[in-house]
Amino acid sequence: MARRRAKDPLADLDPQRLPRHIAVIMDGNGRWAKQRDLPRIEGHAKGIDAVREMVRACRKLDIPYLTLYAFSTENWNRPRAEVEALFGLLVHFLRKELPELEKNEIRLRVIGRLERLPQAVRDEIADAVERTSRNTRLTMTVALSYSGRDELTEAVRRIAAEAVAGKLKPEQIDEALVAAHLLTAGMPDPDLLIRTSGERRVSNFLLWQIAYTEIYVTDVLWPDFGPEQLRAALLDFAGRERRFGQTSEQLGGAD
Ligand code: FPP
Numbered sequence: 001m002a003r004r005r006a007k008d009p010l011a012d013l014d015p016q017r018l019p020r021h022i023a024v025i026m027d028g029n030g031r032w033a034k035q036r037d038l039p040r041i042e043g044h045a046k047g048i049d050a051v052r053e054m055v056r057a058c059r060k061l062d063i064p065y066l067t068l069y070a071f072s073t074e075n076w077n078r079p080r081a082e083v084e085a086l087f088g089l090l091v092h093f094l095r096k097e098l099p100e101l102e103k104n105e106i107r108l109r110v111i112g113r114l115e116r117l118p119q120a121v122r123d124e125i126a127d128a129v130e131r132t133s134r135n136t137r138l139t140m141t142v143a144l145s146y147s148g149r150d151e152l153t154e155a156v157r158r159i160a161a162e163a164v165a166g167k168l169k170p171e172q173i174d175e176a177l178v179a180a181h182l183l184t185a186g187m188p189d190p191d192l193l194i195r196t197s198g199e200r201r202v203s204n205f206l207l208w209q210i211a212y213t214e215i216y217v218t219d220v221l222w223p224d225f226g227p228e229q230l231r232a233a234l235l236d237f238a239g240r241e242r243r244f245g246q247t248s249e250q251l252g253g254a255d
Contacts, residue, residue, distance in 0.1 A: 026069060027196050041089075054068075094128045
């Protein structure tokens with residue numbers, strides 16, 4: 001009997017040309033909802049489904065790091081009801097997905113000014129982070145109440161304090177030391193940054209870490225970003241030559 005199955009869009013990608021770390025600015029939830037005359041929070045709820053798909057895809061492709069921009073420090077200026085609903089969705093996601101994270105050896109990390117979050121949300125996050133802390137197949141980092149400039153400012157403050165305390169000489173401050181004082185310490189920099197819904201900005205996300213990251217912008221709104229769209233981003237990435245400031249000739253590529 002002839003069986004017809006939809007082709008898996010992630011099935012035939014070259015594993016040698018996949019990024020090790022994907023970062024995502026998940027934009028367009030509000031527009032997705034507006035296009036359908038739905039409240040904005042429905043767009044965020046649909047955005048959570050896209051998060052789930054993305055995590056599954058990275059796990060399937062053996063991509064070890066995924067970092068998602070879920071809430072910037074500027075997002076605190078949104079209507080209170082939307083902010084509260086977003087945290088509600090996050091807590092729901094953590095509770096519901098924890099068994100899947102554990103089963104698939106996925107570690108959850110959260111970066112940002114968590115002290116600004118409601119205590120109950122922080123407790124929920126701390127529990128999920130602790131319960132997944134020994135997992136190593138995929139590190140899913142969620143940037144929450146996050147600002148790249150704030151992260152760098154805090155790193156400078158801590159380095160200065162160590163210098164003043166005599167633990168560090170100014171000439172010992174190098175790029176590795178700065179990186180070690182960031183919230184992403186220990187993680188490789190992103191190879192690929194995906195931004196949905198067409199905006200060509202980095203919006204205060206991982207400013208230090210994306211120095212050499214390839215940027216892929218798609219007009220697709222985040223709730224519509226699924227395996228097909230990820231395939232397009234990964235094929236685009238696979239076709240790029242990463243020169244890190246060198247010439248094509250130095251890298252042995254075509255000019
Ligand atoms: C941008 O759309 C999206 C956000 C500010 C929130 C994204 C958060 C989630 C999808 C939930 C995160 C949860 C987990 C588990 C990581 P927008 O509201 O800025 O859309 P617009 O620009 O069209 O208004």
